[in-house]
Amino acid sequence: MVNTVTSTVTSAVTSAAPLASTAPSASAVPSGSTAPSTDGAPDVHQYAPEWLELRESADADARAADLAADLLDPLRNRLRLAHLPSRTATGMTVHDLGCGTGSMGRWLAPRLDGAQHWVLHDHDPDLLRLAAARAPRTAADGSPVTVTTRRGEIGSLTASDLADATLVTASALLDVLTPGEIDSLAAACTGAGCPALFTLSVAGRVELTPSHPLDAEIADAFNAHQRRGELLGPDAVDAVCDAFSRRGATVHVRPSPWRLGPEQAALAEEWLCGWVGAACEQRPGLVARANPYLVERLRACRAGELRAVVHHCDVLALPRPTNGAT
Numbered sequence: 001m002v003n004t005v006t007s008t009v010t011s012a013v014t015s016a017a018p019l020a021s022t023a024p025s026a027s028a029v030p031s032g033s034t035a036p037s038t039d040g041a042p043d044v045h046q047y048a049p050e051w052l053e054l055r056e057s058a059d060a061d062a063r064a065a066d067l068a069a070d071l072l073d074p075l076r077n078r079l080r081l082a083h084l085p086s087r088t089a090t091g092m093t094v095h096d097l098g099c100g101t102g103s104m105g106r107w108l109a110p111r112l113d114g115a116q117h118w119v120l121h122d123h124d125p126d127l128l129r130l131a132a133a134r135a136p137r138t139a140a141d142g143s144p145v146t147v148t149t150r151r152g153e154i155g156s157l158t159a160s161d162l163a164d165a166t167l168v169t170a171s172a173l174l175d176v177l178t179p180g181e182i183d184s185l186a187a188a189c190t191g192a193g194c195p196a197l198f199t200l201s202v203a204g205r206v207e208l209t210p211s212h213p214l215d216a217e218i219a220d221a222f223n224a225h226q227r228r229g230e231l232l233g234p235d236a237v238d239a240v241c242d243a244f245s246r247r248g249a250t251v252h253v254r255p256s257p258w259r260l261g262p263e264q265a266a267l268a269e270e271w272l273c274g275w276v277g278a279a280c281e282q283r284p285g286l287v288a289r290a291n292p293y294l295v296e297r298l299r300a301c302r303a304g305e306l307r308a309v310v311h312h313c314d315v316l317a318l319p320r321p322t323n324g325a326t
């Protein structure tokens with residue numbers, strides 16, 4: 001067992017790259033692999049479906065804690081008011097940005113009443129295929145749920161791409177966006193008077209029990225990795241709140257931490273490897289100390305002795321309605 005762990009850790013920490021496809025924390029470490037497609041746009045493959053599946057139930061648990069009452073009720077009220085006239089005819093149109101395998105739709109569609117058409121956006125065509133195949137078929141009240149997919153870059157979305165939206169949503173996406181992309185998104189949603197629900201955005205804080213002297217340094221290097229280039233990483237929640245507030249929207253924020261214990265050991269192991277791997281990619285000088293650290297953390301995880309709270313936030317932004325709803 002220890003040999004297996006050691007070889008996993010060695011390859012993870014010394015190269016960091018193998019972990020990029022599984023990705024730590026909310027959205028995390030794009031590997032940037034691309035392949036040509038038939039219509040000229042690059043196909044992007046950054047996130048392994050296995051990683052997204054592994055985290056789906058932890059994401060659902062994290063959202064359920066506060067989101068259900070604190071954010072979903074105001075959202076339902078807004079949707080009801082904004083959408084009454086056309087509800088029975090065409091239903092709502094929900095745009096899910098960075099849908100991955102469609103986890104947000106599986107969580108949210110059965111919690112909303114009324115017919116829904118989901119437009120699933122991602123730049124990875126394989127994930128879009130999975131998301132369409134696994135989409136929920138019925139709403140909370142039994143109304144039909146349909147889906148279409150759109151391959152493309154979130155950063156290229158314009159207000160007209162979202163003009164038909166009743167709701168824009170995303171989960172575990174904001175940290176890989178830039179300030180300009182967040183600003184455009186806020187402009188598009190507020191321009192359309194459309195509510196936006198962004199769940200599971202990394203907050204940049206992690207609590208490990210028992211603690212270790214290297215925890216803070218790894219966390220710091222990981223956060224720096226998330227902020228590489230122009231990416232917002234853990235600053236994304238503040239940026240999105242600011243971008244919507246500046247445009248007159250009411251913004252609600254709630255915590256949605258992952259609470260990982262022995263029952264989520266597989267997710268915790270994968271997260272740990274990605275977290276430490278990204279930290280080492282950012283600060284290669286950490287590798288010599290991070291290697292034994294990760295061996296010890298994985299051993300504790302497998303022994304059921306490690307607990308991790310990985311902090312995230314959910315954000316509900318309610319722009320001023322454009323159709324008279326309040």
Ligand SMILES: C[S@@+](CC[C@H](N)C(=O)[O-])C[C@H]1O[C@@H](n2cnc3c(N)ncnc32)[C@H](O)[C@@H]1O
Nearest residue numbers: 026027098099100103122123124153154171172
């Ligand atoms: C961490 S995953 C989250 C997937 C899904 N929302 C979930 O909660 O399981 C981030 C997703 O966003 C997509 N993505 C990231 N950056 C993107 C961009 N700039 N344009 C389009 N899709 C993007 C990735 O392909 C991936 O599917």
